[in-house]
Amino acid sequence: xxxxxxxxxxxxxxxxxxxxxxxxxxxxxxxxxxxxxxxxxxxxxxxxxxxxxxxxxxxxxxxxxxx
Numbered sequence: 001x002x003x004x005x006x007x008x009x010x011x012x013x014x015x016x017x018x019x020x021x022x023x024x025x026x027x028x029x030x031x032x033x034x035x036x037x038x039x040x041x042x043x044x045x046x047x048x049x050x051x052x053x054x055x056x057x058x059x060x061x062x063x064x065x066x067x
Contacts, residue, residue: 008026012049018056023053027050027053031050
C-alpha cells in the first residue's frame with residue numbers, strides 16, 4: 001500500500017508542475033501495483049488522474065498544431 005501511495009504522490013507532484021511525461025510514467029507505475037492494494041479509491045484516483053494527463057497531452061498537441 002505504501003508504495004502505491006508514494007507513487008501516486010510523486011505523480012501528483014509532477015502533474016502539478018506540468019511535467020506530464022513524468023506524471024504519466026509514475027501513474028502507470030502506480031497502476032502496476034494495483035492488485036496489491038486494498039483501498040480501491042486509490043486505483044480510481046490514479047486512473048482518473050492518468051486520464052487527465054492524457055487529456056493534457058491532447059491539448060498540448062492541439063496547441064502545437066496552431067502555434
